[in-house]
Amino acid sequence: MTVLTKSAKAALSEGRRSERRLAWWLCAPAAIVMLLVTGWPIVYSFLLSLQRYDLRFPDRRAWIGVENYGTVLTSGFWWSALGVTLLITLVSVVIELVLGMAIAVVMYRTLLTRGLVRTVVLIPYGIVTVAAAYGWKYAWTPGTGWLAAMLPAGNAPLTEHWPAIGIIILAEVWKTTPFMALLLMAGLALVSEDALKAASMDGASAWQRFTMITLPLMKPAIVAALLFRMLDAFRIFDNIYVLTNGAQDTSSVSVIAYHNLIGGLNLGIGSTMSVLIFLIVAIIALIFVKGLGASAPGQDPGGKR
């Protein structure tokens, strides 16, 4: 009897050890690729940011400490781009949240053409951003575009600062609202019908039910969707590149960093911007996780379902 238990225990721990080994082997390739392609470049980027390194003048390469950070942080272009990026991020995410919630409710409540609506809203999500951006660009180009044709003659919205920002936000909102709506729809499925029915019997109006039951219950889904969309919007590049290419002070931080690298071939300054953008993204994520209690997917999975 004792012998049996002992060997069973040994078998168990042997099983556990082999499970552990299997898990490591299974995870290793993914972990190695992800670390190699992001970890080393970000360290390298930090090292480059401490150097004067312009590919047009490679001989003048030198370690200069934090001088590049001073250059970037005292540059009007950087702050203007950061302002534009934050503005576009905040405005488009707020619109996406409201509009996305409306579409989510429509997709969730509608019965007859549910499949059609869900299929159709996936198209903006899936379409190549650059393709959609050209559509918006030509739509607003005087002479060519059907939207521009509705404006009073002589208007070229993409050549003016605020209208251009508005169109960038429009393009961004159009493309990403369906994704937001899908995430929110998944959140709607968590709201119990019983609670809604009970509230309705107690005389709560549709609006009261929505604000006092649905929204609080959906908070985790909303916060997670907001976090991911904000970080995504902060990286905005494709739409701006196609619509204005940064003209009329519409550059985002990604666009000026790109232009410093490809146009300017200035690795030092480009890397400095890369590091700063990375830090800002980290700060936004931290604010969400600490301040709003966002828990991202995968963190503690299975724990809360």
Add this chain to the structure above:
Amino acid sequence: MASRTRWGFINLIVVLYALIPVLWIVSLSFKDPGSITDGSFIPRKWTWANYRGIFDNDDFVRGLVNSIGIGLISTAVAIVIGTMAAYAVARLQFPGRNLVLGISLLISMFPQISLVTPLFQIERSLGLFNTWLGLILPYITFALPLTIFTLANFFKEIPWDLEKAAKMDGATPVQAFRLVIAPLAAPGVVTTAILAFIVCWNDFLFAISLTSSSAARTAPATISFFTGSSQFEDPTGSIAAAAVIITIPIVLFVLFFQRRIVSGLTSGAVKG
């Protein structure tokens, strides 16, 4: 009845919201050069010339080949190594599990532009600049977090008693994975593969930064280099036609896999 009409109307608005900008590009791509600047939503004169033009353009055809090849290879690799990691994360207890999830999460939030400058320099010194591999590596990396999260969620839905049964019949964990779980997981894998492919197909920033010629430049990047001189004085029609071409695969995926894509996109969100 009144509410049915109301829902019908609301649905119509949503459908129009999603489709009008797409239909506009389609319309633009069918306009002939003479009428392309008339600002009309519907072409007055239809023509296939724009499509013939871009398929006569070697750079665009090469771009399409690059996009398809790079997208398929990146997706395949991401799916293989992502499936392995997702299985471990979903099913096995091991130290380092949260580390794998943490790295994936970090990368899913990572600003791609922060990688462009160092990768540009690293790839130039390694000879990977302007090659397929030079794009495949970052694409795999950015497709992996999505792959791992989505698949881990799919794997949790699988009836694992079957795995236990297989193990009782003497299968090793590896055999249980290969013979029992992999076939059950196939639908989830297909869904994830579609999502990963869309991520790669959509990329623009890496494609314009890490390439310098049509050797590796993908279709979206190629389009942005269209100029009037190659086919027409004005590239509008060619760009619109090319935009439609690169949208077709997405529309096909959406039409055939709508339900799967929705469940794949939302599987991670609910638990968040």
